[in-house]
Amino acid sequence: MAFQQEFVPLELEQLHRAAAVLKVEGWRFIQTHAVNTDDGIDLYYSFMKDGRVVNYRVAGVQKGQAVPSITDLFLAAFVFENEARELFGVDMRDIAIDFDGALYAPAQAEPMTIITPEQKAAREKARKAAEAKAAKDAAPAEAPEGAAPAKGGFVMTPERRARLDAKLATMSPEKVAKVEAALKAREAEAAASGSNTASGSAQAQASAPAADSREATQEKAAGATAATAAAKDADLEAKLATMDPAKAAKVRAALAGKAAASEAAVEAAPAAAEEPLAERFADEQLEALIGLMDDEKAAVVKKALNMKEGK
Amino acid sequence: MGKKSVIPFGPQHPVLPEPLHLDLVVEDEVVIEAVPQIGFVHRGLERLVQTKDYNQFIYVAERICGICAFGHSMGYAETVERLMGVEIPKRAEYLRVIWHELSRVHSHILWLGLAADAFGHEALFMHCWRLRERVLDLFEKTTGGRVIFSVVKVGGVQRDIDKDMFDQFISTLEGIKDEYKQICDAFLTDPSVYNRTAGVGLIPTEDALNLSMVGPFARASNVGYDVRTLGNGAYGDLSDFSPIVSQNCDCYARMEVRAAEVPQSIDIIEELIAKIPAGDIAVPVKGSPAVDSEACNVVEQPRGECFYYAKGNGTKYLDRMRMRTPTSQNLAGMAVALEGCDVADVNMIVLTIDPCISCTER
Numbered sequence: 268m269a270f271q272q273e274f275v276p277l278e279l280e281q282l283h284r285a286a287a288v289l290k291v292e293g294w295r296f297i298q299t300h301a302v303n304t305d306d307g308i309d310l311y312y313s314f315m316k317d318g319r320v321v322n323y324r325v326a327g328v329q330k331g332q333a334v335p336s337i338t339d340l341f342l343a344a345f346v347f348e349n350e351a352r353e354l355f356g357v358d359m360r361d362i363a364i365d366f367d368g369a370l371y372a373p374a375q376a377e378p379m380t381i382i383t384p385e386q387k388a389a390r391e392k393a394r395k396a397a398e399a400k401a402a403k404d405a406a407p408a409e410a411p412e413g414a415a416p417a418k419g420g421f422v423m424t425p426e427r428r429a430r431l432d433a434k435l436a437t438m439s440p441e442k443v444a445k446v447e448a449a450l451k452a453r454e455a456e457a458a459a460s461g462s463n464t465a466s467g468s469a470q471a472q473a474s475a476p477a478a479d480s481r482e483a484t485q486e487k488a489a490g491a492t493a494a495t496a497a498a499k500d501a502d503l504e505a506k507l508a509t510m511d512p513a514k515a516a517k518v519r520a521a522l523a524g525k526a527a528a529s530e531a532a533v534e535a536a537p538a539a540a541e542e543p544l545a546e547r548f549a550d551e552q553l554e555a556l557i558g559l560m561d562d563e564k565a566a567v568v569k570k571a572l573n574m575k576e577g578k
Numbered sequence: 579m580g581k582k583s584v585i586p587f588g589p590q591h592p593v594l595p596e597p598l599h600l601d602l603v604v605e606d607e608v609v610i611e612a613v614p615q616i617g618f619v620h621r622g623l624e625r626l627v628q629t630k631d632y633n634q635f636i637y638v639a640e641r642i643c644g645i646c647a648f649g650h651s652m653g654y655a656e657t658v659e660r661l662m663g664v665e666i667p668k669r670a671e672y673l674r675v676i677w678h679e680l681s682r683v684h685s686h687i688l689w690l691g692l693a694a695d696a697f698g699h700e701a702l703f704m705h706c707w708r709l710r711e712r713v714l715d716l717f718e719k720t721t722g723g724r725v726i727f728s729v730v731k732v733g734g735v736q737r738d739i740d741k742d743m744f745d746q747f748i749s750t751l752e753g754i755k756d757e758y759k760q761i762c763d764a765f766l767t768d769p770s771v772y773n774r775t776a777g778v779g780l781i782p783t784e785d786a787l788n789l790s791m792v793g794p795f796a797r798a799s800n801v802g803y804d805v806r807t808l809g810n811g812a813y814g815d816l817s818d819f820s821p822i823v824s825q826n827c828d829c830y831a832r833m834e835v836r837a838a839e840v841p842q843s844i845d846i847i848e849e850l851i852a853k854i855p856a857g858d859i860a861v862p863v864k865g866s867p868a869v870d871s872e873a874c875n876v877v878e879q880p881r882g883e884c885f886y887y888a889k890g891n892g893t894k895y896l897d898r899m900r901m902r903t904p905t906s907q908n909l910a911g912m913a914v915a916l917e918g919c920d921v922a923d924v925n926m927i928v929l930t931i932d933p934c935i936s937c938t939e940r
Contacts, residue, residue: 270808272660272874295803296790297876298885298902313874313885313902318808320874322887342910343790346616346938347902364613364913371620371939379625386628386895393892397869 268318277323279334282312284553285323286337287568289314291556294321296341299348301355303380308355310334331358338363339571346370354379580606585921589618593696593925596935600928604921612916612924614909620939627899632658632867633732635899642901643937644725645688646879648681650901650937651730653877656811657886658732658896661873664863668812670734672854675812676747677721677729678877679843679850683751684713685880686836686843687758689932690765693833696929697774702764709754709761716750719743734860744851751844762837775829779915779927782827791911793882793904794839795931797823798831805878812850819846829923832930866894879904881932903937 277285289296297313297320307327314321328334336359338345345364351357353370356377375381431450435443553572557565582605589597597618603611623642627635639654640647652674659666691706714724720739721727729736739747765771781791786799796803804821806813813819822838824831867890875886882904891897912931919927 268808270810270876274872295787297883298900298907300887300898300900300902302889302898311887311900313887315876320876322872322874341790342788342914343907346906346909366615366617369615369617371617373620373622378622382628389893389895390891390897393866394869397892 271319273319273321275321275323277312277325279325279328279332282323282325283335283337283340284572286312286340287572288553288556290340291553291560291564291568292316296337296343299337299344299351301351301357301379303355303382307332308351308357308380310351310357312337328357330356333358333360335360336362340568353377356380582610587924587928591925593692593929594933595692596933598928598933598935600916600924602916602921602924607921609916609919609921609924612913614913616909616935616939618939619936623940624899624901627896629895631894632896633863633894635896636731637728639899639901640726640728640730642903642940643934645685645934646681646881646884646903646937647726648677648730649877649879649884651727652678653875653879653884653886653901654888654899655730655732656877657873657875657888657899658867659863660875661867661871661888661890662732662863662865664733664861666734666861667858668855669738669857670859671811672815672850673735673739673859674730676739676847676850676854677717677727679846680713680716680747682843682880683840683847684710684717686840687713689836689880690761690833693926693929694765696925697771699764699771702761705757705761709757712750712754716747719746731860733863734858736860738859744854747851748848751847755841755844758840765833765837772830775833775926775930776826778829778923779919779930780828781911781915783825785914786827786911789911789914790907791882792907793879793932794832794835795882795904795908795911797821798835798930799827800825803883805876805883808876810875810877815853816846816849829926829930836932866890866892867896868892879937881905881934881937882908884937901937901940903934903940905931905934906938908933909938 286296294314294316297315298311299313300311302309302311304327307329310325310328312323312325314323325334334357336344336348338348339361342363345362348359348362349364349366349370352359352362353366353368353373354377431446435446438446557568560568582603585602585604587600587602588594589599597616599615599618601613601615602609603613623638626638630638636651636654640651642650658664687706687710691703691710694700694702694706717727718724720743721729721737781789781799783800786796786801791799791801792803800823802821802823806819807821809816822835822842824834826834867888869890869892871890873888877884877886884904885900885902887898887900887902889897889899908931912928912933915927915931916924
């Protein structure tokens with residue numbers, strides 16, 4: 268029994284039903300918390316069974332949108348639901364022990380939803396940098412499917428050239444010279460290894476270490492980040508061009524392997540979290556589970572469900 | 579049927595080290611409902627994570643509570659390490675668990691003292707706290723602090739413990755065993771203590787499970803859940819660990835479980851000292867948690883399971899840090915345990931959940 272964590276999306280409409288199913292299945296309620304996001308408030312409901320912690324995420328709850336309390340099933344949630352209401356402004360309904368805004372009675376309404384402009388700007392910058400990095404990492408994966416660029420490795424398209432010129436305009440003359448030299452070396456290398464498909468596809472992956480080492484610079488200047496990365500990319504290419512071809516091919520193959528492994532890990536993660544939620548929390552499944560319980564327990568769950576559904 | 583009235587209990591009360599208020603609805607001398615009210619020491623520490631970077635926040639995390647300080651810094655660091663995919667050296671894992679178990683020893687002895695005070699045994703209270711001082715001395719010698727230690731950092735620990743110091747650990751812990759046994763005898767065999775606690779504040783196992791209770795409070799109701807069995811960190815290297823449970827489900831059982839957990843923690847410390855590997859005590863941690871990265875973690879604090887959640891946003895500041903402390907989870911259990919008890923037993927029952935209000939409110 269080892270610790271495992273999962274994050275699973277859940278619809279708001281399914282929330283109370285899901286809690287009922289989890290209770291019947293013997294999951295232990297851990298906690299509820301809220302996270303402020305651009306799209307509203309994300310509510311997390313954590314449950315544990317046999318060392319497995321599943322965090323159900325109800326995303327984007329809007330102001331004024333009613334959220335049913337689960338305290339009729341898990342009384343321990345009352346503190347967290349009161350907290351979500353006071354600190355995040357979530358409209359929690361029917362909490363068993365309702366403090367009605369007097370739990371912490373904060374001086375400022377919904378204090379956890381306040382984000383300063385500086386924080387917002389820093390987050391936006393980091394998000395853009397991450398998206399740029401993801402796009403760069405994704406591009407080489409598609410490259411082998413293309414016809415000519417995959418065979419020949421690096422190809423300077425007019426769009427690329429235009430983007431590069433814009434970046435070069437912001438750089439120092441020494442750096443510009445270095446990039447230009449590296450580019451020439453890269454083009455020469457691409458022409459030389461045109462028929463070598465293995466190194467051709469691996470070449471495109473060479474941006475991986477540059478992307479890794481770039482992390483520290485992300486926060487310094489968003490505009491300079493992409494340019495720095497391009498320069499590092501070019502530096503690496505220049506270094507590879509001066510290396511023994513056999514050694515360069517090995518380095519490229521290793522980099523390609525590393526990138527492929529990280530891609531595989533990214534793909535595996537969401538797959539593990541996916542569960543057939545709609546089926547799991549369907550009526551028939553719930554009825555079957557309630558049928559397995561003793562009468563007293565089944566009555567409690569049925570009563571809670573009926574009350575929520577207004578029967 | 580007697581007349582119903584409401585008795586306010588706390589927030590200032592001799593039995594409570596921290597402010598907790600209860601509205602006790604009583605009928606004659608019997609409590610028919612207890613409504614807890616907290617919020618007197620809310621400091622908004624979870625909000626502070628947005629203005630302190632993930633390395634600085636560790637010092638905030640351990641200031642959540644003076645008793646669980648080490649556990650919070652460890653739990654926070656583990657969560658951030660999981661968020662960033664950092665693997666810490668084995669020696670650091672061992673050192674963390676040794677200090678953490680030492681925290682459990684001092685926390686449980688502190689609680690036993692408070693319990694003695696609650697049922698009017700002041701000399702016993704004094705002896706418990708005197709014994710606890712020797713444990714705090716070990717903290718002072720190895721970390722420099724008695725309450726706030728600041729030895730954990732993201733990526734490992736700040737200080738190592740050498741062999742001579744480990745020998746002092748063992749001699750001190752072995753040295754307190756005899757005295758501790760005498761104190762425990764007073765708690766567990768004295769008829770006046772037994773009469774005051776046995777059968778009081780009953781929570782049957784099924785209710786404890788339904789109320790999602792954690793820690794010694796749950797284990798005293800025969801719920802065999804202890805985060806340490808998950809084998810996180812150095813706990814995975816223990817040759818044998820099984821949670822201490824009791825089937826009595828009352829205040830006496832809660833005392834019994836905590837009393838037995840102290841020698842168990844001492845055994846864990848001694849085993850890990852014998853097994854601790856040589857090597858580094860920290861790894862450098864660079865970069866920032868990725869955008870929208872999420873991680874959660876559980877740690878067995880002296881009062882029970884503590885849950886941590888962290889969300890990154892690509893900057894060095896976390897988007898959200900959540901600590902769900904054991905007391906906030908046990909408040910529902912406390913409210914249920916109080917229903918039907920005598921007014922005179924309220925202080926005993928409230929104390930046996932070992933409420934930590936600073937943790938609960940953060």
